[in-house]
Amino acid sequence: MNKNLLILGAGGHGRVVKEIAEAMGVFDKIDFLDDENSDIAIGKLSDNEIFAGEYSYAFPALSDSELRMTWIARLEENCYTTPVLIHPTAYISPSASVYPGSAVLPKAMVNTNSVIERGCIVGLGAIVDHDTFIGFGCHVDCGAIVKAHCMVKANTKIDSGAVYKRDDMPTPQEFMEANGFSFGVGV
Structure with missing residues (x-):
């Protein structure tokens, strides 16, 4: 299993999550998926399936709690591990x-x-x-x-x-x- 992390959401909370992941020092590569911030994202949220082999971990950094919970389930269905x-x-x-x-x-x-x-x-x-x-x-x-x-x-x-x-x-x-x-x- 690789140690690459996809963060869903490149807004304020997503950037905070990225800094936490970097400070933990356990991930080799960290990238964003976001539907609106294409300048710093490698794709849209719906593109997560495309990256499943390249990234073992994915984390929904979305401010809407129900959307966060929906994405946790969806990411796990797509064979990602959702970290703490x-x-x-x-x-x-x-x-x-x-x-x-x-x-x-x-x-x-x-x-x-x-x-x-x-x-x-x-x-x-x-x-x-x-x-x-x-x-x-x-x-x-x-x-x-x-x-x-x-x-x-x-x-x-x-x-x-x-x-x-x-x-x-x-x-x-x-x-x-x-x-x-x-x-x-x-x-």
């Missing part, structure tokens, strides 16, 4: 879990027993305290704090500087539904 990208200056507890398609930006912190699900962004200097669950596609923006023992439902954005606490949590049913579970009546 963690800047070397971020702190990730050894007991925390960060899942594929997530990016943890510089100076961010993910504390003990916390879970960062697929397709999340933990922004510059953000803090996710201990025993916290961040659902699929969430964005904990720059400097935001998610306090201990919280659950954040899928596709939630916590704005820069905000403090997310237990009073902000969804009901158990809202949380489960947002994370792909249904409560249909029947056998």
Whole structure:
């Protein structure tokens, strides 16, 4: 398997993701696919299938969380590995879990027993305290704090500087539904 990375999206977040990938020092080649920034991209998003043999890794650096989640699934169907990208200056507890398609930006912190699900962004200097669950596609923006023992439902954005606490949590049913579970009546 080669160590080449395709980044889908060459906008602001895509450029941040590229710098994180470079700082990690594990990829041999990093390029963009983008539908609008053709001056720095080697092709459009739909061209990803063409590059599947040349790039083993692909990462959707798209600001829309639902689109990010859709692209994670599509890239994996096209035989790409979706990496976890963690800047070397971020702190990730050894007991925390960060899942594929997530990016943890510089100076961010993910504390003990916390879970960062697929397709999340933990922004510059953000803090996710201990025993916290961040659902699929969430964005904990720059400097935001998610306090201990919280659950954040899928596709939630916590704005820069905000403090997310237990009073902000969804009901158990809202949380489960947002994370792909249904409560249909029947056998």
